[in-house]
Amino acid sequence: MLESLTAFFESLGVSKAAEQVEFLLDPSNIPFAIWETLYAPLIATVLAYVIGLPLGILLVTGEEGGIRPLPKGVMSVLNTVINLLRSIPFLILMVMVFPLSRLILGTAIGTTATIVPLTVAAAPYVARLVEASLREMDRGVIEAAQSMGCSTWQIITKVLLPECKPSLINGATNATITILGYGAMAGNIGGGGLGAISLMRGYGRSQTLVLYVAVIILVILVQVIQSIGTALCVKTDKRITKNSKKGE
Amino acid sequence: MEPIIEMKHLSKTFGDGNSQVAALRDVNIAVEKGEIFGIIGLSGAGKSTLVRCINLLERPDEGEVLFHGKNLMAMSEKELRAQRKKITMIFQHFNLLDQRTSLENVCFPLELVGTPKKEAKKRAMELLETVGLPDKANAYPVQLSGGQKQRIAIARALATNPEVLLCDEATSALDPKTTRETLRLLQDINKNLGVTVIIITHDMKVIEEICGRVAILNHGVVAEIGKVEDVFSMPKTEAGRRLVYPDGLPAELLPKTKVIRVAFNGGTAYQPLIASLAIDCGVKVNILGADTRNIDGKAFGTMLLGLPEDETEAANALAYITSQKDITVEEVPNYHA
Ligand SMILES: Nc1ncnc2c1ncn2[C@@H]1O[C@H](COP(=O)(O)OP(=O)(O)OP(=O)(O)O)[C@@H](O)[C@H]1O
Numbered sequence A: 001m002l003e004s005l006t007a008f009f010e011s012l013g014v015s016k017a018a019e020q021v022e023f024l025l026d027p028s029n030i031p032f033a034i035w036e037t038l039y040a041p042l043i044a045t046v047l048a049y050v051i052g053l054p055l056g057i058l059l060v061t062g063e064e065g066g067i068r069p070l071p072k073g074v075m076s077v078l079n080t081v082i083n084l085l086r087s088i089p090f091l092i093l094m095v096m097v098f099p100l101s102r103l104i105l106g107t108a109i110g111t112t113a114t115i116v117p118l119t120v121a122a123a124p125y126v127a128r129l130v131e132a133s134l135r136e137m138d139r140g141v142i143e144a145a146q147s148m149g150c151s152t153w154q155i156i157t158k159v160l161l162p163e164c165k166p167s168l169i170n171g172a173t174n175a176t177i178t179i180l181g182y183g184a185m186a187g188n189i190g191g192g193g194l195g196a197i198s199l200m201r202g203y204g205r206s207q208t209l210v211l212y213v214a215v216i217i218l219v220i221l222v223q224v225i226q227s228i229g230t231a232l233c234v235k236t237d238k239r240i241t242k243n244s245k246k247g248e
Numbered sequence B: 001m002e003p004i005i006e007m008k009h010l011s012k013t014f015g016d017g018n019s020q021v022a023a024l025r026d027v028n029i030a031v032e033k034g035e036i037f038g039i040i041g042l043s044g045a046g047k048s049t050l051v052r053c054i055n056l057l058e059r060p061d062e063g064e065v066l067f068h069g070k071n072l073m074a075m076s077e078k079e080l081r082a083q084r085k086k087i088t089m090i091f092q093h094f095n096l097l098d099q100r101t102s103l104e105n106v107c108f109p110l111e112l113v114g115t116p117k118k119e120a121k122k123r124a125m126e127l128l129e130t131v132g133l134p135d136k137a138n139a140y141p142v143q144l145s146g147g148q149k150q151r152i153a154i155a156r157a158l159a160t161n162p163e164v165l166l167c168d169e170a171t172s173a174l175d176p177k178t179t180r181e182t183l184r185l186l187q188d189i190n191k192n193l194g195v196t197v198i199i200i201t202h203d204m205k206v207i208e209e210i211c212g213r214v215a216i217l218n219h220g221v222v223a224e225i226g227k228v229e230d231v232f233s234m235p236k237t238e239a240g241r242r243l244v245y246p247d248g249l250p251a252e253l254l255p256k257t258k259v260i261r262v263a264f265n266g267g268t269a270y271q272p273l274i275a276s277l278a279i280d281c282g283v284k285v286n287i288l289g290a291d292t293r294n295i296d297g298k299a300f301g302t303m304l305l306g307l308p309e310d311e312t313e314a315a316n317a318l319a320y321i322t323s324q325k326d327i328t329v330e331e332v333p334n335y336h337a
């Protein structure tokens, strides 16, 4: 197996094929890399929603003319902080939050440590995604809820979130994929995973075969996440009738 | 009859500075318990603003809204929310929750007050029977026609046993047949459940079909208010006439005034005559018909003039015209017949 694969890639002109094939076939390498690629971004996505979802809701309900307007000053601070965090490139943000990672986790190096910068980068992005989803809400429906005596809290939990669920799922899919991409970049600061492998081995040691395999697996992961997200969105959206679902 | 809803001196202005719009100006309306009351007006008259002021979705700048004599504007938010369960509303675009079935939509107001699930479902089913759509319980709004959606919305509005139902252009998005069926349903609800209904519309037919009394709203002001047959058969104001007779007054409703035939025998031109009549006597006459020619600045021919309704003004005008040179005047006795 090892010999025949090596011979095959050597015949294709791949240099250092033996070393690369050996690395790729070692069951402890690629599966572990996939795990590392997923777990930090997924935890970061969840944490980003814990912070970003309430912020996104506030952005919509708290604005002038919203269902529970907040003081203008509060809103402009919120908007500025979100814009500021979103405008810092991820690589720089990652280095800037080193002290925060050390404070929370005791270290700034390693896959787990990347959860902190990923969360800090993703939370404002998530807030904007949630805001965009909630803005699709028909004002008339909110008004109808108010005319029935809905409280602000009831409007958020029983009208806004459930009615915007399909769009929120779409947003979450986008967020997960974006954060996965950031996670691959985090390979730079000693995070693990497919991103680190493609950088260190593929690029750093010119192991092109490893580079391609790692990238292809990343692409497949993104495709799978997107498919799951789209399927969930279509399944939950009751505005799409059965017939048009079949037609897709 | 005691009034159930009273609007007192309601005023509401939108915008500020130069772009101010006075949507409501000193509106006073008392709606009696058990009636079907209509509010009609052209687009932009302030109708929606007015209904939205009744349940305080819009807060008036001035005035009071009384429900059973209690001022809603003085209530805390919590008290107001409780009252809103007694004054419910339906809308032109139905405003159903798209992600819920019909049954779940009707359950919604019951969930808000914490009715146990089973009980809420039972009550919602009863309401779907009331509006004639029990078989659509598990359908989502996207699967319903406009008329069916409005019926579900009506069922939802009835869930909390309201005393007043506000309808803002509730039939404006429906075809004539569905409109009639929906109005019939509202009438049944009014009769059988004793719900007071307030209907906002720009469509006279809707008012004629089911309303007992009507208010005409014009540029934020109540122009006329009274029994539908009185207001519609003989509108007293310009705004009322424009609404009831958009193509102009029918002949039998034209004011019955004295009509004279004026013959010009080459004296004063007729245009200056009409103008000087307005300037010298302050009287305006209607030119009902004319067959005159100007020859070298001199008028020949005849003209029919309608004199003002006011008798002294009519007499003044007649005297003035008669006193002109080269003009003969005769009365046309049976012009209106
Ligand atoms: N939120 C608002 N902000 C600014 N102006 C408003 C607002 N709501 C209504 N207006 C203005 O107030 C006036 C009355 O509006 P309203 O919607 O009450 O009219 P309407 O009689 O319901 O008209 P339509 O038949 O078209 O629905 C209009 O000139 C409108 O532009």
Ligand SMILES: [Mg+2]
Pocket (backbone or CB within 6 Å): B047, B048, B049, B169
């Ligand atoms: Mg309107």
